[in-house]
Structure formats: C-alpha cells, structure tokens
Amino acid sequence: MSMQDRPESLDGLLGFITAALPDEPTVTTEDRAALAKLKAKKRELEAQQEAKIPGVAQYRKRPVVVDALQWTGENIVAALNFFDAGRGTTVVNINAPADRSKGWIEIPTLEGKMRASVGDWIIRGVQGEFYPCREDIFRATYEAVEG
Structure with a gap:
C-alpha cells in the first residue's frame, strides 16, 4: 500500500x-x-x-490531608473524642446495640444529618466539617499519610 x-x-x-x-x-x-x-x-x-458534552470539563481533586476515623461500633469513646476535637461539633445520635456490628452513628454534615454504619469512615474536612464515607470509596479516594 x-x-x-x-x-x-x-x-x-x-x-x-x-x-x-x-x-x-x-x-x-x-x-x-x-x-x-x-x-x-x-x-x-x-x-x-x-x-464529551459542551461546557463540561474534567477536574482532579486537589490533594488535601484530612483526619479520618473508621467507625467500628466499638470505638464510641474515640468517636466522641474525634468529634469533640472538631471544634465543638457534637454527635447527634449513636446507636450501639449489644451486637456492635449493627450499630451506627448519626452526624451533622453540611448537607444535614447522615449516618455512618460500622466499617464506614468519618472524615473531618478541611473546614472542620464531618461527613461519612463508605469503606470502598474511602479506599479508592484516600491513602494514609506517612509520618
């Protein structure tokens, strides 16, 4: 050819x-x-x-460091301390039944009250706000900071 x-x-x-x-x-x-x-x-x-849709562009999330705690249903004191360290934010409700694997924690977020189930991560954002994050999404989005 x-x-x-x-x-x-x-x-x-x-x-x-x-x-x-x-x-x-x-x-x-x-x-x-x-x-x-x-x-x-x-x-x-x-x-x-x-x-490709007109007016739509791609963006990369800026690398920021956040504090996070994985809710186990057993770590009630750690969760309360984590929230307290977040500038006075208080937990709305903790459900900690005898079977801790079924517990949840309800937290105030910028979008209203949200629940974190056992295994979810609770993240304190850059402005001190809290929000829950499922384990799979947390692992795909965040990595541990060395040091």
Whole structure:
C-alpha cells in the first residue's frame, strides 16, 4: 500500500485490515488478536467522543490531608473524642446495640444529618466539617499519610 492509499481514519484502517485478513487458515491467532485490540480501541475512542458534552470539563481533586476515623461500633469513646476535637461539633445520635456490628452513628454534615454504619469512615474536612464515607470509596479516594 502506498502512502496515498493509506487510510486516514481508524475506520478506514480497520476496514483495510479486515479486508486484508481473509477467513483462511493462514491468518494467525496473533493477527486476529491484533484486530480485536484495534476494534476495542475504536470503541473506546467512540465512547470518549460521546462522553464529551459542551461546557463540561474534567477536574482532579486537589490533594488535601484530612483526619479520618473508621467507625467500628466499638470505638464510641474515640468517636466522641474525634468529634469533640472538631471544634465543638457534637454527635447527634449513636446507636450501639449489644451486637456492635449493627450499630451506627448519626452526624451533622453540611448537607444535614447522615449516618455512618460500622466499617464506614468519618472524615473531618478541611473546614472542620464531618461527613461519612463508605469503606470502598474511602479506599479508592484516600491513602494514609506517612509520618
């Protein structure tokens, strides 16, 4: 293929490659795998194009250090001390039944009262505000600060 015959788009390239790969035993598994990767890349690029909405841009969360306590249902005193250290914010309600795994803690947030279940993290934000965060989201968003 000459430079003038070279496809200008990914669609053209995929069409060219597909036409060049007859359904014969001479086509290797590696060839088919390479074509599958190209098709997957095409789908990824199309999805990215569809996701672009006028006026919408992407933003990265600024790296800030927050204090956090994981609510276990057993650490009532630690939770109370954590809230007290947060400039006088008080816990609205703690439910600590005999089976601590079913306990929860209700805290005031900027959006109103929210509950943290056992295993959730309670975070003190940069302005001293508190909010609960599920374990999976906490692990995906935060990492421990060394030192």
